[in-house]
Amino acid sequence: MASRIAIVPNCQPAYVAEPLQNDAGQLDEVHLEPIVAWKVVYEADDELSDTAMGIPVTVHGGVSEGYAIYFSDTKRWSIPEGSIGKGLDDLLKHFQERGGPY
Numbered sequence: 001m002a003s004r005i006a007i008v009p010n011c012q013p014a015y016v017a018e019p020l021q022n023d024a025g026q027l028d029e030v031h032l033e034p035i036v037a038w039k040v041v042y043e044a045d046d047e048l049s050d051t052a053m054g055i056p057v058t059v060h061g062g063v064s065e066g067y068a069i070y071f072s073d074t075k076r077w078s079i080p081e082g083s084i085g086k087g088l089d090d091l092l093k094h095f096q097e098r099g100g101p102y
Contacts, residue, residue, distance in 0.1 A: 002044045007057070010035045016056050016063050017070040017077060017088075019095040027096050030088050032070060033058045066095070 015032040022028045037057040044050050056063060068091055070077040077091045078084045083098075085091060 004042045006040045006042070008038045008040055008054075010037055010056075013072040014056070015070045015072065016058055017068040017091060018064050018066070019092065027092065030070075030092050030095070032072075033060060035069070066098070068094075 012035075014035040016035060018031050018033070019027040020029040020031050035056040036059060039055040039057055040052055041055065042050055042052045056067075056069060066079075068077045068079045068083075070088070070091065075087050076084065077086070077088075079094070083094060085094060
């Protein structure tokens with residue numbers, strides 16, 4: 001299986017969204033880190049199909065296991081394992097209901 005990697009500049013108002021804990025250990029805020037680029041990994045499964053995965057790149061490096069992607073122009077968010085929603089309040093509620101790891 002051959003793989004290729006490309007770094008593509010981000011051209012959307014997209015952010016990595018991660019929950020922040022207060023001193024009591026409760027999730028009470030969503031931190032937004034601007035996405036500056038996407039690391040796109042292409043995997044050739046066979047001669048007829050390719051799959052690609054986009055990994056966000058921020059100024060501060062990697063992302064935690066429990067992150068979301070938030071688009072400020074539409075207020076929509078998505079989590080890589082398939083959850084989607086709209087608004088930061090809804091995203092914070094999702095983080096609180098889902099629990100860690102963060």
